[in-house]
Amino acid sequence: MTSPRARWRAVGRAGGGIRLGEIDAAGRLRDERDARAADLAAEVAADPEARWVWSDTGSWYPQLLAAGVRVARCHDLRLCHAILRSSVLVGDDASTLREATAWDEPPPEPDGRGQALFDLDGSAAGVPHDLREVAAEFARQNAALEGASEPARLRLLLAAESAGALVAAEMHAAGVPWSRGVHDGILTQALGPRPRTGELPARLAALAEEVRAALGDAGASLDSQPRLLRSLHRAGVFVDSTSRWELARHEHPVVAPLLAYKKAMRLLTANGWAWMDEWIPRDRFRPVYVPGGVVTGRWASSGGGALQLPRLLRPAVRADPGWRLVVADVAQLEPRILAAMAGDLALADAARGTDLYAGIVSRGILPTRQDAKMALLGAMYGATTGDSGRLVPVLRRAYPRAMGLVDAAARTGESGGVVRTVLGRSSPRPSEAWRDVQSGASDEGADERTAAAARSFARERGRFTRNFIVQGTAAEWALAWLADVRTRLAALPSATSGSPADGVADRAHLAFFLHDEIIVHTPEEQVDAAVAAVRDAAATAGRLLFGGFPIDFRLDLRVSESADKD
DNA sequence: CGGGGCGGCGCG
DNA sequence: AAAGCGCGCCGCCCCG
Numbered sequence: 139m140t141s142p143r144a145r146w147r148a149v150g151r152a153g154g155g156i157r158l159g160e161i162d163a164a165g166r167l168r169d170e171r172d173a174r175a176a177d178l179a180a181e182v183a184a185d186p187e188a189r190w191v192w193s194d195t196g197s198w199y200p201q202l203l204a205a206g207v208r209v210a211r212c213h214d215l216r217l218c219h220a221i222l223r224s225s226v227l228v229g230d231d232a233s234t235l236r237e238a239t240a241w242d243e244p245p246p247e248p249d250g251r252g253q254a255l256f257d258l259d260g261s262a263a264g265v266p267h268d269l270r271e272v273a274a275e276f277a278r279q280n281a282a283l284e285g286a287s288e289p290a291r292l293r294l295l296l297a298a299e300s301a302g303a304l305v306a307a308e309m310h311a312a313g314v315p316w317s318r319g320v321h322d323g324i325l326t327q328a329l330g331p332r333p334r335t336g337e338l339p340a341r342l343a344a345l346a347e348e349v350r351a352a353l354g355d356a357g358a359s360l361d362s363q364p365r366l367l368r369s370l371h372r373a374g375v376f377v378d379s380t381s382r383w384e385l386a387r388h389e390h391p392v393v394a395p396l397l398a399y400k401k402a403m404r405l406l407t408a409n410g411w412a413w414m415d416e417w418i419p420r421d422r423f424r425p426v427y428v429p430g431g432v433v434t435g436r437w438a439s440s441g442g443g444a445l446q447l448p449r450l451l452r453p454a455v456r457a458d459p460g461w462r463l464v465v466a467d468v469a470q471l472e473p474r475i476l477a478a479m480a481g482d483l484a485l486a487d488a489a490r491g492t493d494l495y496a497g498i499v500s501r502g503i504l505p506t507r508q509d510a511k512m513a514l515l516g517a518m519y520g521a522t523t524g525d526s527g528r529l530v531p532v533l534r535r536a537y538p539r540a541m542g543l544v545d546a547a548a549r550t551g552e553s554g555g556v557v558r559t560v561l562g563r564s565s566p567r568p569s570e571a572w573r574d575v576q577s578g579a580s581d582e583g584a585d586e587r588t589a590a591a592a593r594s595f596a597r598e599r600g601r602f603t604r605n606f607i608v609q610g611t612a613a614e615w616a617l618a619w620l621a622d623v624r625t626r627l628a629a630l631p632s633a634t635s636g637s638p639a640d641g642v643a644d645r646a647h648l649a650f651f652l653h654d655e656i657i658v659h660t661p662e663e664q665v666d667a668a669v670a671a672v673r674d675a676a677a678t679a680g681r682l683l684f685g686g687f688p689i690d691f692r693l694d695l696r697v698s699e700s701a702d703k704d
Numbered sequence: 705c706g707g708g709g710c711g712g713c714g715c716g
Numbered sequence: 717a718a719a720g721c722g723c724g725c726c727g728c729c730c731c732g
Contacts, residue, residue, distance in 0.1 A: 362728060363711055377717085381712060384717045404713060407726050432722060436716085443724060446715040471716090519720035526720065605721040609716090653716045653722095 144211070148191040148276065149178070149198065150269030157269045161191055165277025167269070179205035186210060191276050193267045195303035195429075196245050203311040208628070208642045214300040215275050216241060216265045217430050221299060222282045227292055227562040231285030234278050240266050241275055245428065288562060294682065295561035295614060299430060301621035305648055306427035306437065308624075312643040313422030314455055314650050315463070315659055321414055321454040328450070329402055332411050342406060345399040352392035360399060408443065409451055417442045423455075427651070434606055435563050435613035436653060445652055455650075455657065456698070461633075462665050463698035466672045467655035468616075468691050470494040473514050475612045478680070478689040479560055482540035486689045493692075503536045504529065517541055518608050520548060520601035544604045551603025552596040559610035560683055565603050572599065611683070612654065615691070618682050620651055622675035623658070627668065633661040646671075665697055 148161040156178055159170035173181050179202055182190070189211040192198045202209065219241040223232050235241075246264045266272070279296075283289045322332070330340030338346070350358045353373045359365040366380050373392060377384045382400065385393050417423055423442070431438025439445045457463045468474075473494050477485035488497030495510040504510045509525075513533050516526030517540075534541040547557045551565070554573060558564040568576075572595060578584060579592030632645040646660035646668045660668040676691050 364729085379711075379717060381717060387717085400712085404726080408714065434722065436722065438723060440724080443714080443726095446713085446724060448714055467716095516720065519722095521720040524719040601721065609722060612716095655716085 144187045144189050145185075146191055146213070147185065147188045148269060148272050149182075150193065150272040151267045152269045159269070161273055161276060163277070163280040165273040165275075165280070167273055170269075175201075178202070179207045182209060183207045189213065191215065191272060193265045193272055194245060195300070195307055197264075197267065199304065199307040200311065203307060203642060206642075208308070209304065210625075210628075211297075212300050212304055213276070213296065214303045215272060215279070216243075216245065217299045217303060218279055218296045219275065220430060221295060221563055222279055222292070224564050224566065225286070225292065225562045226556050226558050226564045227288050228282045228286045231282045235282055238275060238278060240271070286562075291561045294618075295559075295563060298561075298614060298617040298621050299435075301624065302429045302437070302617045305620055305624050305651065306429045308642050309648055309651065310424050310426060312647050312649060312659070313424040314657065315458050315461070316418050316421055316423040317454050317456040318414060318418055318421055320456060321418065321451060322411070324451060324454065325405070325410060325414075328405055329410070339402075339406065342399065342402050345395050345402060348395035349392055349399055352390070352395060360396070361403070405448065405450065408446075409448060413443075432613075433566055434610040435559065435617070436609065437613075437651070444650075457659060460662055462660055462662055463649070464658040464660060464665065464668045464672055464695065465655070465698065466658075466676075466693045466695040468619075468676070469694055470514075471615070471654040471691070472518060472608050472612045474689055474691055475615060476518065476540050476544065476608050477537075478684040478687050479607065479611055480540040480543040481687065482537050482543075483688070485537045485540045486687070489692075490688070490690055491692075498536075501536075504532060517544060518605055520544075520597075520604045544608065547607045548600035548604035551606075552600035554599075555603075557603045557607050559607060559614055561611070561614045563610050563614070565606045565610075568599060615679050615683055616651075616654055618679035619675050620648070620656060622678050623656060623671055624648060626671035626675060627658065627660075630660075630664050630667050630671075634663060669695065669697065 146161050147158060148167065149156065149158040151157065152172065156173045156175060157170060158173055158181060159167040161167055182188075182202055187210055190209050191213045192215065194216045195212060195214045199209070199212075219235060219238070222228050223235040223242070225232065228235075243264045266275070283292060286292050325332070329342050333339050346360055349360060350356055353369050355369050355372065358369040363380050367377070370377055370380070370392070373390070375385075375388050375390050375392060377388065382397060385397060417425070425442040425444030426440045427444060428438040428440055437445075455463065470489070470493070473485070474489050476482070477489060488494060488501055490497070493507070495507045495514070498504055498510040498514075499507055504513060509529055512526040513529035515521070516530045517533050521527040521530060530541075550557050554568045554576065556564050556567060575592050575595050579589045627646045627648065630646050643659070646658055646664045648656060649659040650657035656672065658668050658672060672695065673693060676693055680689060680691050
């Protein structure tokens with residue numbers, strides 16, 4: 139993946155301008171030179187194979203992308219700092235990193251105009267952008283890696299994390315191709331035609347009237363939970379909450395229209411016409427991704443709700459004319475990750491070539507696919523009661539290695555310890571408050587309530603660390619997949635016709651990523667190559683994390699129909 | 705009037 | 717009304 143001759147180059151601020159130079163692992167800079175903001179894109183474009191060291195991808199890359207310049211690889215100091223400073227693989231060698239607190243600043247708020255850094259006077263809060271500080275931090279990180287117990291894993295993680303940051307910026311720039319027309323059609327179907335601002339769509343208004351009629355209360359408020367609860371009680375529906383789960387258990391004429399109303403209202407407020415106008419300019423959805431935004435290493439998002447697009451709206455994702463979408467998601471990613479991490483050959487065998495849950499059923503472990511799914515999710519989440527919790531012991535007998543791994547992670551968390559993913563991302567230490575509660579409960583004379591609360595907090599943390607190792611390693615696999623897809627797509631030729639794009643989107647490109655799913659937008663003539671890239675990258679990711687362990691990562695993959703016709 | 709908590713629900 | 721992890725966002729409601 140990496141050209142052996144690629145050079146590390148650093149870019150940062152100096153004085154009132156921008157300065158760049160070659161950099162080595164010790165943070166020594168050579169061939170430094172100043173660059174005006176207007177020239178930076180040209181400087182970067184002139185060295186397409188360089189590996190760029192910079193403070194924060196979100197502060198530098200959007201402007202380059204806007205100028206049509208893509209970089210092959212980077213080292214995002216902010217993201218890498220966060221990983222190294224808390225990794226148990228680094229240990230005490232991270233002490234200097236922990237002292238460099240300026241690097242713990244959260245990412246700057248993206249302003250959406252992609253001008254922030256170049257116009258700054260350098261006084262703004264956030265991570266340091268000064269080239270000297272960039273070089274010093276790069277040196278600290280390399281020193282921490284030198285002393286790490288498994289540097290190769292960490293290096294892989296840092297590369298994947300940084301590549302993810304590039305992908306996030308590129309996907310924001312390219313956007314998800316989105317048909318406002320299809321979106322509007324879905325809304326109209328579900329809610330009625332778009333009303334004037336301030337008015338309720340017709341179908342929603344009709345549902346509200348149905349609900350009020352069923353309640354026998356013409357003035358019932360449906361949007362205030364406390365008031366709705368009282369109306370329901372007056373009508374004889376004795377629920378403790380107004381959640382879908384609880385309402386659905388009651389036989390009453392109000393239930394069906396109320397559930398329909400809540401569903402429709404949710405669609406209107408979360409992804410209705412106002413959302414469409416704000417987030418889908420010119421038939422592109424441009425969410426703001428936040429790489430490393432979750433402690434487990436998953437991405438978060440800010441604005442637009444990129445990670446919660448309702449499936450109902452999926453048909454609005456439409457390739458441009460002459461282009462196609464390659465949509466791929468990994469079947470049962472987390473259980474497969476667990477099997478591989480634990481070296482559990484029996485679970486890996488159940489996963490081979492099939493739906494993993496079906497594999498568990500066909501081996502006679504559990505009677506139905508639903509049981510298998512519930513049991514496995516329960517094992518990874520720490521369920522102890524209910525259908526799920528009841529089935530976990532069955533898995534414990536069938537797959538002692540896999541279950542032993544998550545059980546051990548839970549015990550570590552309950553006792554205040556730190557767990558880590560395969561590549562070395564580590565869980566946060568327990569908070570001061572958590573430790574106080576635990577030590578308070580073991581003091582002499584602690585009452586039973588205190589002890590019970592401490593046990594409850596301990597188990598809560600155990601469920602978190604239990605899940606952390608699996609969710610976090612799955613996030614690493616997905617990053618490796620994503621990064622390799624990116625590299626493979628970049629090698630494809632640009633579109634011969636119908637290019638929609640500005641910047642990097644003149645050829646097959648990643649358009650969307652959601653934990654275990656990616657969408658590639660590709661010219662028709664490159665569909666086969668894009669599919670191969672997605673498949674080959676999945677195989678590569680598995681080998682990168684788990685070597686020769688016989689686990690396969692099955693993709694559910696489909697290519698969109700020709701988009702030019704409805 | 706803005707901020708934060710809460711209930712609720714969308715996603716994996 | 718969750719049981720059982722991780723998120724973001726909405727409207728309501730209360731508080732200062």
